[in-house]
Amino acid sequence: MKRAFLKQTAGCLAGILTAAAVLAGCGRSVRSDGTVPSPTALTPVQTDASDDYRTSYEIFVYSFCDSDGDGIGDLPGVLSKLDYINDGDPATVNDLDCDQIWLMPVCPSPTYHKYDVTDYCAIDPVYGTMEDFDALVEACHARGIRVIVDLVVNHTSVEHPWFQTAAAYLRELPPDWEASEDYCPEFGYYHFSREAQNGYAPLAGTNWYYEARFWEGMPDLNLDSNAVRSELAEVTEFWLRHGVDGFRLDAVTSYYTGDRNASVAFLSWLTSAVKTQSPEATLVGEAWAAQDEYARYYESGIDSLFDFAFAGQDGIIASVVKGNRPAADFAAMMESEEQLYASYNPSYVNAPFYTNHDMARSTGYYAYDDGSRTKLAGALNLLMTGNAFIYYGEEIGMKGSGKDENKRAPMFWTDGGAGADGNCSGPPEMDRFDMKFPSLAAQQEDPASVWQYYRDAVRMRRSIPVLARGTTVPHPELSGDALCVFERQAPEGAAYKNALVVINTGEEPQDLPLMETYKEPLCALVTGEERVTVQQGTVHLPAFAVAVFSAEE
Template sequence: MKKRILLISCLMFVLLAVSGCKKADINKNPSDLNQEDSQKEKEENAEVTPEGEMSQEETKAVVPYDYVQDLNIIDDNYRNFYEIFVYSFYDSNGDGIGDINGVISKLDYINDGNDETDTDLGFNGIWLMPIMPSTTYHKYDVTDYYDIDSQYGTLDDFKRLILECHKRGINLIIDYVFNHTSSKHPWFLEAVSYLESLKEGEEPDLEKCPYIGYYHFTKDYNGSKTYYKAGNSDWYYEGVFWDQMPDLALENENVRKELEDIAKFWLDLGVDGFRLDAAKEYYSGEKDRNIEVLKWFTDYVKSVKEDAYIVAEVWEGEATIAAYYESGIPSLFNFPLSQHNGLITNTARRLGASSGKDFAKTLIRLNKEYSKGNSKFIDAPFISNHDTTRISAQCINNEDQMKMSAGMLLTMNGSPYVYYGEEIGMNSMGSKDENKRLPMQWSVADTKGITTPPVNSDSVEQKLPPVDEQMKDPLSLYNYYKRAVRIRNENPEIARGDMSVIEELCTKDISAIKKVYKDSEIVILYNINTEPANISLKDAGLTDLDIRGYLSVDGNAVTISEGVVSMPKYSIVILK
């Protein structure tokens, strides 16, 4: 009997030892797989476990945050925007496709309009990707500019969305695509039908069919790859993006009148402005003509609604973006900050020669360049959108770097844009657009409302937990975003302040920026390093500053004592 007990005891000891070894292996931090890899292809296809995963015991060890301030939100066009691809956001009727009512049902997730609660993200602007009737899932080929795509709902649904947004203090802007229409748009169909009816040698008559002048039709297309045959006629039309997207002739006064009427229709419904697609392709390679189009449209919209907001896509470098600001448009997306090779994630990932001082100086240089064209411009910084690799792939699923990137974005001047799902680190893979527009990950346990992936998308593994799980974890990426937006909403200087570099405090790892708005001044310090840092404010002659808020990736606190700021790794602090 004693031998049997001894044998059982030995077996139990061996099992416990093996189990303990396995547990120890699981809790080890994976090695850093980010060694100077800036190749886009590898970033887009990376399948790497996030660095620095913590055990449940470590996750709970969060230093109390004692710096919550009263919200100080100014009702102007400086906003924190949340970009939504309706198709993949939330399905309210069970057909697998996101819809307007789904967006309404999730407004309280974005902003519940109650300053006393802390359960929403705090965004006060929403950009909806195209919502008008279309033949495609992405809806950038419009067939009717005066309605809502039936997959998404009705105009009445949309009116209710506007009302519910405004109740919560959210401004709503919509994608307005007028570089081209769908080839199924009635204007184009009528024009092609008319051309097909012409007898050999007969020239088109604009009085008989004015829609001929709405597009770029020609017989002498010189073999251009951007021209396509117009039905059974011997005419060709321009379609820079796709043969199903014929380009509009924006120089035509009748076209401009149509586009003005459409803009007024949506403004009268209550939208707060527009995002303009592909502005540099209105006349490809003709910058001055494109700037004139933006000036015409901006002037018209402002004549209808003075406080309307417009932001345009000009996918170019800083010099070209600066030139486009001469149109008087309020905002242009700041592409030099974005994507895998942009300032934000390159700095967070510590790639190349980028340093803390470079980060601060680049922000200020861009601000000065853009202000030359429009002194009242509102910057539109972003990290990713529906056309680019998601931040998770840019940072190769390194959660610390994702947080630091988000913190930098949300402490920048202007109106920052966050793509849906970035707040939970949704993943993308490869170059397919469909893989950048996957279903919002609300929950694994409860699949209600989760949409069907777009056709032709791939199965992409999501490395981080869904919304419902991240909400419960104080150290989650979601809660980092929530605090960052909150701090921004508490301190209007962050978005609006005149910037200057605090040279004495900047190093390779530390960035220091002063912002002055009206009679108020703040200092923002960034520790862009994987190690803690101490910064002596006295080196810059700064005194009597207190912490207004901070962001840290690991839950450790930023502290200040006798003029020395102690910052954990990858942390940001606002001082005032």
Template sequence: MRRKYVFLAILGLGGLAIALILIFQNQYSKTRPLSSAPPRIESTAEITQTSVPQISKNTQPIPEDTLVNPYDETNWWGHSVFYEIFVRSYSDSNGDGIGDFNGITAKLDYLNDGDPETTSDLGITALWLMPIFPASSYHGYDVTDYLAVNPEYGTMDDFKALLDAAHERGIRIIIDFVINHTSSEHPWFQSAMSATDSPYRDYYIWSDQNPGYVGPWNETVWHKSIRGDYYYGVFSSNMPDLNFRNQAVRDEIKKITSFWLTDVGVDGFRIDGARHLIEDGEVQVNTPETHQYLKEFYNLVKSINPRAMVVGEVWDSSFVSVKYVQDQEMDMVFDFDLSSAWIEGLNRRDATILGSSTMLEVQLFPINQMATFLTNHDMNRISDQLMGDEAALKAAASLLLTASGVPFVYYGEEIGMSGSKPDEQIRTPMQWTAAKDAGFSQDGKAWIALNSDYKKKNVDLQLKDPNSLLSTYRELIQMRQKTPALLVGDYQWIDTGFADVYAAVRQFEGQVIIILINLSDSPIRDFAFDLQVNLPAGNYSVTPLLGNGVMTPITVGSNGVIKAYQPLDELSSNARLILELKPVK
């Protein structure tokens, strides 16, 4: 990874940038016109968010050229911070040890109280709920009924109440959509396996003989049925793949999609295992048929509700995953390469890896179509990957929440919850308090043992500590939400020449934000660097939005060049600064 990014950084980010801008000019021009107009310094004040957006099921067609306003509601995900929740582990409202919808409703004020004036809440504006359907396994990725909710999580009315309460606070909810496969216990599969003349037989993929080939990670994909024939299941024998070549399956998905968007009113979907949908024999990922189907699905979603959002899990190189958004098959796709690069860069304390990787991905993806994250429910928790280093965790949060893209925070990440695989251990109950069951449940009934550190690491304690990781997340999320340049601005990595000093500049319509992170545990002096901004020549004051101190003013030269800038004599150990330039009148 390091070699890839350093190599690309050296070998010509400039050339690549020009090539990619040419390639993507069409997308860019639709959303963010390349303007030759002079920058307008005052413009951001007019568009700063002042109230909670009213979320309604608006099915009006979306006008073109919509991203000029960073808070535009037609592309709401572009100014959102998402939060991923494993419902089973978040909050148990009825004491059975299992997290539920009412539990999440009770915690909404922690996530976002709907009042922009208060800053005691985390400030996220969208939720991704891991699967909420009835399912065979604890994790829910093996669905047994697509038109109901998991009774362990509550009733459909409970879920609708959660949706309404979230919407009142300006929080949208997308649900995990697991359509590549069902559970082997789904009635469709049970029927299909029991009789070759079952109407559901062709919902799945069968072979009389074992074709013998293996899957993308050399796993068995052909599984012997009770009848002695074989069925295809890329993930496991308990998860038979649906046959999307069968129109009846597509019709079922249509019905299910319409149900969740229209009858229930969710705000979008996260497509699980999107690259696996349709196989061409031994070619099992990213097939043209998969791309074609996802386009069909995307058009279906938008025809039902143009404001519903689709984000895909394409766990692959970003050069592969970007294709899913380039051709309007999804609104966003998760960037797994960037997650790996950030974690590696933080562990090596190498600003070049952090900056060049971010730069590469930002150039690769159209604006706000890159879903960024540190980790998700399939990865060892970020705290474990950074060896529990609190400064590194704060740096990670700062990268995620100041970079381009649409950030996703995995529940518990904001308090530095620990956990390494097996999977159950990265999905343990949220640590709310130091009480028994960490305030997640009661009477020791939690469905799985809590992390042993919950008495020292929990929401309650960190809310009271202005220097806690949670306070850092709150501060960064709230700052991002009210700073257009951080939400939708251009991103430019600044190569400071110091491996320990990460720097970047974000710009939107004359708002210029500089981000600086000292990755080392030592103070740094003499770290002056050059940069270029889109501002008229002149003198500018520099105000810290994050961090303290009196910053050296800036003189912008012709062509926006700033020479040898150093905001402070000394950048203290692990310092994080977010600076805004303002013209001196």
């Protein structure tokens, strides 16, 4: 591992004064005026179907695209926007180019968010039909987009027939009789108790209580029950049969509240059950906890866990971009977590994300920002290893904070309100507020928009394979409060090269000596008009700029 860099004083750069000469002499991708091009000219590497190193897009179907004019997003709406997510043609650049989507719950549910399921093997009629789902999966696969669906197995809806059957049984049970699964199997699907307990809700019309950790409308399943486990195995088999490529697992720390070992053991069972059904299926778990805690869930053998430490308004990405932490921390924290996760599961694939449907949207993190910080933070997420997730609407800097409904506002396709170009009405309880940045349609016409930047950042990630697949080697000696320098080193035997990433997180331009090992600039991302340049052995980084260099053979 070569960690020492040499200033450009030797080799083929010796004595060369201009970048034009560099270009001519060494075949590098700088332009004749020394500017490093945007990633637009790069070509995304088409990933094998089994490749877990993805750029994923989280879709709240309810608020994404309405195809039938009822104001609620639906599956045909998602299908109609696939050309936007990824048109399947690497040559075109008017799409976001994501290669995986995560559909938030699509099963029948009494709530708008659908995290309380009443039937695990059907589509909520407001979203469409099973045929619509099949058509969507088929169209995704034809474009190289994998599909994962939300699997909410900690709890059901209180309206699920399992719970309704158990509740009816208990209501009819004479008060002095023992309740038994022998008479009502569904009684054993949940945790019922005659005692009031922490996390339990009273069952109306009885002296019974049931475990419901989130709210009384979501009774927790008894995950010890073999009957429940066999129901859940049928559920995963059902969706795999319908072509899904994996599952996003909701609320895994709540499987057994307060008992991590039991939750990890159940996660291990679920992972094995799914892998037995489909060895290539991928699982990503939501273990919303401190990093040391969620890291332990990799002991289950699960592929991926959402990387909460970097997300949200107090996460590492936002802290670095706000200047509350040194830029160098970004690389140092990636290196340390890669080692931590690998210590529990050597084949883990990180699942970095920046925001999700439970978090305030990121544009609101930065007061008085002209968009530069919104852009750079998006790039930091996409510079992390593994399977990086973008929450729909972040790529156009949508706003939304406060109550949950505001975080799930309609995708802002175009001006004109609900109904225009698939714009949805949004959750009924959502506040009405104006967006900070223009609609997607307007941003696609503006070369300086947040959207164009995100599109370029995705293209960078997808065109330079080591960025998602390598390991991070920080260079603290070159980094500082507003400068972050790290290598991404390819695994042994990989067919792609190492890369060097330099990031300016501050408002002041920075100059850095060009490194002997990484002389070939691949691309740069800038948030304003000034470009990254390479001249006379120096890399010039404008405010908030990112540049990536390739290792020479």
